[in-house]
Amino acid sequence: MSVRTCYRKYIVSLMLCSFTASAAWFCAEEGAFCRERAGAAVHASEMREVPEVTETSVRKTMEEILSQKRVVETQVLEKRPVWELSEDDLNILLRIVEAEAGGEDENGKLLVANVVLNRVKSPLFPDTVREVVYQQDYGVYQFSPVKDGRIDRVTVSAETRRAVERAIYGEDISRGALYFAARSRASGESMRWFDSSLTWLFAYGGHEFYG
Numbered sequence: 001m002s003v004r005t006c007y008r009k010y011i012v013s014l015m016l017c018s019f020t021a022s023a024a025w026f027c028a029e030e031g032a033f034c035r036e037r038a039g040a041a042v043h044a045s046e047m048r049e050v051p052e053v054t055e056t057s058v059r060k061t062m063e064e065i066l067s068q069k070r071v072v073e074t075q076v077l078e079k080r081p082v083w084e085l086s087e088d089d090l091n092i093l094l095r096i097v098e099a100e101a102g103g104e105d106e107n108g109k110l111l112v113a114n115v116v117l118n119r120v121k122s123p124l125f126p127d128t129v130r131e132v133v134y135q136q137d138y139g140v141y142q143f144s145p146v147k148d149g150r151i152d153r154v155t156v157s158a159e160t161r162r163a164v165e166r167a168i169y170g171e172d173i174s175r176g177a178l179y180f181a182a183r184s185r186a187s188g189e190s191m192r193w194f195d196s197s198l199t200w201l202f203a204y205g206g207h208e209f210y211g
């Protein structure tokens with residue numbers, strides 16, 4: 001074989017090796033490129049799905065919250081009485097208020113009910129409406145309608161019932177008063193005791209209130 005023939009075979013072999021190496025490199029790069037594109041596609045798919053799930057969850061949560069809010073806003077708080085009186089005590093309270101303040105307006109009646117209930121609450125007086133209203137100190141009645149029997153003869157008006165109900169449900173405009181008196185009808189001796197022994201608070205209608 002001539003030198004020229006050997007040199008030609010060497011050139012052809014070198015070209016084949018170069019081609020084979022190039023093909024191998026291209027396949028390897030193409031595989032990496034395919035894997036990268038595939039990964040990007042999967043990632044893009046995941047990114048499309050996540051917002052959909054998140055949006056759905058947030059929307060559902062917000063709907064639940066708003067639904068609960070609507071329920072809370074429609075609730076009505078039930079008004080409850082502050083005083084739990086027996087039927088007997090309620091009847092006596094209505095009668096003493098009517099007897100003492102029958103000529104007063106509704107607030108005047110409320111004030112008398114407040115004084116009676118203030119006494120029930122105070123450690124200085126008995127613990128029930130009946131005992132407070134019928135209390136006697138050394139034979140002296142605390143309320144003149146009990147002494148003269150008017151408490152048993154009155155007819156309780158609708159206005160008195162409203163005033164007493166306001167008191168039972170906790171409305172108190174008495175400033176803590178424990179005593180009241182009608183100066184125009186009371187004896188001078190009684191009013192001297194009120195003025196010297198008690199603290200004058202205010203006057204309303206025909207009554208003066210003391211603590």
